[in-house]
Amino acid sequence: MTTNNILRHGVLLLHTAVTGRHILSCLNELNRTQWFANEELMDLQRYKLKHLLDYAYQFVPYYQRTFERVGFHPNDIDQDPMAFYKLPILTKSLIRENFSELQTTEPKLRKQLSKVTTSGSSGQPLVFLQDNAFRDNVTADIQRHLGWAGWKMGQLHAYLWGSNFEETATHALRTRLIDWEWNRFLTNAYALTEEKMAAFAEQVQRQHPRILFGYASSLLWFAQFARKQPNLTIKFDGVISSAEVLPEAARLVIEETFNCKVFNRYGTKELGGIACECEVQNGLHVSAENNLVEILKNGNTSGPGEAGSVIVTNLNNWGMPFIRYSIGDEATWDDGNECICGRSSPRLKSVEGRIVEKFITRDGRASWAGFAGEGYSSLLAQPSIKQFQIIQESLDTITIRLVKEGEIPPSILQRLAATFQEAFGEDISVEFEFPDHISVLPSGKHQYAISNINHSTIPDQYS
Numbered sequence: 001m002t003t004n005n006i007l008r009h010g011v012l013l014l015h016t017a018v019t020g021r022h023i024l025s026c027l028n029e030l031n032r033t034q035w036f037a038n039e040e041l042m043d044l045q046r047y048k049l050k051h052l053l054d055y056a057y058q059f060v061p062y063y064q065r066t067f068e069r070v071g072f073h074p075n076d077i078d079q080d081p082m083a084f085y086k087l088p089i090l091t092k093s094l095i096r097e098n099f100s101e102l103q104t105t106e107p108k109l110r111k112q113l114s115k116v117t118t119s120g121s122s123g124q125p126l127v128f129l130q131d132n133a134f135r136d137n138v139t140a141d142i143q144r145h146l147g148w149a150g151w152k153m154g155q156l157h158a159y160l161w162g163s164n165f166e167e168t169a170t171h172a173l174r175t176r177l178i179d180w181e182w183n184r185f186l187t188n189a190y191a192l193t194e195e196k197m198a199a200f201a202e203q204v205q206r207q208h209p210r211i212l213f214g215y216a217s218s219l220l221w222f223a224q225f226a227r228k229q230p231n232l233t234i235k236f237d238g239v240i241s242s243a244e245v246l247p248e249a250a251r252l253v254i255e256e257t258f259n260c261k262v263f264n265r266y267g268t269k270e271l272g273g274i275a276c277e278c279e280v281q282n283g284l285h286v287s288a289e290n291n292l293v294e295i296l297k298n299g300n301t302s303g304p305g306e307a308g309s310v311i312v313t314n315l316n317n318w319g320m321p322f323i324r325y326s327i328g329d330e331a332t333w334d335d336g337n338e339c340i341c342g343r344s345s346p347r348l349k350s351v352e353g354r355i356v357e358k359f360i361t362r363d364g365r366a367s368w369a370g371f372a373g374e375g376y377s378s379l380l381a382q383p384s385i386k387q388f389q390i391i392q393e394s395l396d397t398i399t400i401r402l403v404k405e406g407e408i409p410p411s412i413l414q415r416l417a418a419t420f421q422e423a424f425g426e427d428i429s430v431e432f433e434f435p436d437h438i439s440v441l442p443s444g445k446h447q448y449a450i451s452n453i454n455h456s457t458i459p460d461q462y463s
Contacts, residue, residue, distance in 0.1 A: 021132060021135075021136055022132075022133075022136050023136045023139045023140050023143075024140075026136045026137050026139075026140035027140035027143050027144060029140075029289075030137075030140055030141060030144045030287075030289060031144060031147070033289050034144070034285075034289075034343050034345070035342060035343065036344065037344055038338070038344035038345075041288055041289070041344055041345060042288070044288075044289060045288050045289065045292055045315070046077070046081065048289070048315040048316075049077070049084070049292060049313065049315060050074060050077060050078070052313070052315055052318060052321060052323070053074035053077070053084075053323075054074045055104075055318050055321075056074075056318075056321045056323065057073070057074050059104045059105050059106045059109075059318075060101070060102060060103070060104055060105070060321055061101040061105065062098045062101040062102045063102075063321065063323065065101070066087065066088065067087070070086050070087060070088065071086070072086050072087060085324075087323060087324050088324070089311060089324050089325075089326050090322060090323060090324055090325045090326065091325075091326050092126050092326075092328070095126060095128065096126070099127070102320050102321070103129060103319065103320050104318060104319050104320070109131055109318060109319050110319070112131045112132045112319060113129040113130065113131055113319045113320065114129065114130060114135075115127060115128075115129055116128055116129070116130055116269055117269075118268065118269045118270060125380050125385075125388075126270065128270055128320055128322075129319055129320040130317055130319065130320065131317055131318060131319030131320075133316045133317070133318065134272070134314070134316045134317035134319070137272065137289075137290050137316045138272035138273065138290075138316075141272055141273040141287050141290060142273060143182075145240060145263070145265055145273060145276040146211055146213070146240065148263060148276060148277070148278050148279060149211050149237065149238030149239070149240050149261070149263045149279075150210065150211065150237035150238045150279075151210050151211045151237070151238070152210075154183055155183065155209075155210045155211075156183050156184065156185075156207055156208070156209040156210060157182075157183070157184045157209045157210055157211040157212070157213065158184065158185055158186070158187075158200075158203075158204060158209040158211070158212050158213070159184060159185070159186040159187075159212075159213050159214060160186075160187060160189045160192075160200075160212065160213070160214030160215065160218040160219060160222060161186055161188075161189055161213070161214055161215070161218075162188065162189050162190050162215075163186065163188040163189075163190065184209075185203065185207075185209070187199070187200040189214060189215050189218040190423060191423055192218060192221055192222070193363075193364070194225070194364055197221075197222055197225045198225075198229075200222070201222075201225070201226060201229070201232055201234060204234055205232070205233075205234060209236070210236065210237045210238075211236060211237060211238050211239070211240065212236045212238075212239045212240070212258070213239075213240045213242065214239075214240075214241065214242070215241070215242065215243050215244050216241040216242075216243070216244040216245065216246045216247070216250055217244055217250075219239060219241055219250075219254050219262075220250040220253060220254060223253050223254045223257040223258065224253065224257075226257055226258075227253075227257055234257070234258055235258055235259045235260065236258045236259075236260045237260055238260050238261055238262075238263055239254055239255075239258055239260060239261070239262045239263065240262075240263045240265050240276075241254070241262055241263070241264055241265065242265040242266070242267060243267070245351065245352065246262070246264045251264070261279075261281065263276060263277045263278075263281070264276070264277045264281075264284060264351075265277070265284070266284055266331075266348065266351045268327055270314070270322055270325065270327070271290075271291055271312050271314050271322065271325070271327070272287075272290060272291070272314070272316075273287050273290070274286065274287060274291055274293060274310075274312060275287065275293070275347070275348050275351070278339060278341045278343060279341060280339055280340055280341045282334070282339055282340070282347070283334040283339070283347035283348055283349050284347060284348040284351065285339065285343055285345045285346075285347055286345050286346045286347065286348065287345070288345045288346060289315070290314065290315055290316055291312050291313065291314055291315065292312065292313040292315065293310065293311070293312050293346070293348075294310075294311040294312070294324070295307075295308040295309065295310060295311070295331055295332065295333055296308050296309050296311055297309070302332065302333060303333070304332070304333050304334060304335045304336055304349070305332050305333070305334075305335075305349060306332060306333075307330050307331070307332050307352060308330060308331070308332070309326060309328075309329075309330060310326070310327045310329045310330065310331050310351075311324055311325065311326055311327075312324075312325050312327060313325065329351065329352060330351075330352035331348050331349075331350060331351045331352060332348065332349045332350050333346070333347070333348060333349060334347040334348065334349040335349075359392045359398075359424065359449070359451050360392075360395070360451070360453065361395065361424045361425050361428075362395040362396065362425060362427075362428075363425060380416070382408065382412055383405060383406070384404060384405055384406050384407060384408040384409065384412070385402050385403070385404065385405065385408060385412075386403040386404065386405040387402075387403040387437075387438050388400065388401060388402050388403070388438075388448065389401040389438050389448050389449075389450065390448065390449050390450070391449075391450045391451075391452065392450070392451040392452060392453060393452055394452070394453060395428075395453060396427070396428055396429060397428065397429045397430075397431065398420055398424060398428055398429070398430050398431070399431045399432075399433060400416060400420070400430065400431070400432050400433070401432075401433045401434075401435055401438060402432060402433070402434055403434070403435060403436065403437060403438060404434055413432060416430070417430040
């Protein structure tokens with residue numbers, strides 16, 4: 001480990017001592033438990049589930065009421081583990097309707113809670129609260145997955161990821177410090193201009209990060225850009241694609257461009273990392289220490305290869321527990337045989353996930369369409385906005401469709417228009433529509449971002 005990396009590690013330890021956070025110890029534990037035999041891993045999961053249910057029954061009003069209504073007590077799973085599945089599915093609508101009652105009443109833990117807004121990839125941004133244990137395990141799980149792609153603690157890595165347009169100076173300073181601690185750098189995936197990609201490519205060539213982590217569409221866009229540069233050669237030890245479905249054609253382009261494997265990762269803000277490919281790349285290993293995952297079709301457990309709804313219980317966020325939470329995605333289990341990598345955790349064969357499209361601007365920029373719902377103060381996560389859909393009608397026009405819950409303040413509409421113009425160009429026309437509802441796709445999913453000018457497939461020559 002270099003002197004610089006030793007210093008960074010020391011700062012991480014100091015950060016732990018000052019804040020009471022436990023990211024490094026969580027990472028060490030995850031790196032240990034990933035090699036548990038399946039029975040031992042499932043025992044750990046059941047142990048954490050029992051403690052979560054005990055806590056929810058004691059301190060969370062929503063679950064106190066729900067457990068009593070369905071005739072469930074946490075002790076029931078000691079005699080019959082299947083009793084857990086008597087609990088009803090938690091949905092985004094139920095979270096919104098019971099937001100206060102889903103929070104812990106324990107004063108000590110309430111002090112840790114911070115508010116987070118999801119990107120709204122189902123078309124409905126969700127506000128929720130998270131505690132320190134949840135945040136520590138989420139961060140640790142990301143580092144573990146980086147390790148599966150070949151990264152080692154202290155090595156430089158790069159991100160093509162979203163950065164909040166409305167970030168405060170204090171938050172920006174904190175972000176820079178954390179980036180330095182973990183030895184990483186980022187370029188904003190929400191507005192990938194040719195200039196920004198060129199600057200990012202130059203930084204990558206100069207500093208040689210070992211791993212690249214990003215949205216699937218942004219990784220593809222950057223790979224296509226890199227292929228067009230005659231004197232540009234970029235190589236990583238591995239690339240991790242997250243937050244979007246990774247088409248196999250996109251994987252091929254990225255792998256051939258950067259001469260490394262692409263690792264598919266599945267996670268959400270509400271739950272953290274759910275599953276990720278290992279070095280064998282035979283399905284996605286579920287982070288069973290952090291999340292209990294179900295796949296249901298018509299209320300029943302799906303068989304191997306049978307697509308169903310993803311239902312997840314997070315085992316770490318006691319401050320606002322998500323028990324049997326429906327994400328709004330679909331996935332399939334693999335055949336059940338253990339992976340030859342030696343990890344015994346259950347594996348997903350595939351994740352259908354959410355549908356996100358890349359928007360193109362007249363001046364050649366690309367933006368991951370999910371930026372509109374991202375950040376701590378998401379403009380679309382308003383009580384007056386029930387659902388949204390963003391449509392790029394042309395290079396000059398974007399339509400924002402909003403299903404209202406009451407009246408939307410004019411100031412919110414003005415800020416929305418200004419934010420989109422900042423991302424896509426000040427000359428674009430931002431138009432609003434207010435339908436009573438937004439129809440779903442034939443698959444039953446909601447497509448929250450639609451580009452009517454960018455439906456071309458990836459060319460054979462990977463242009």
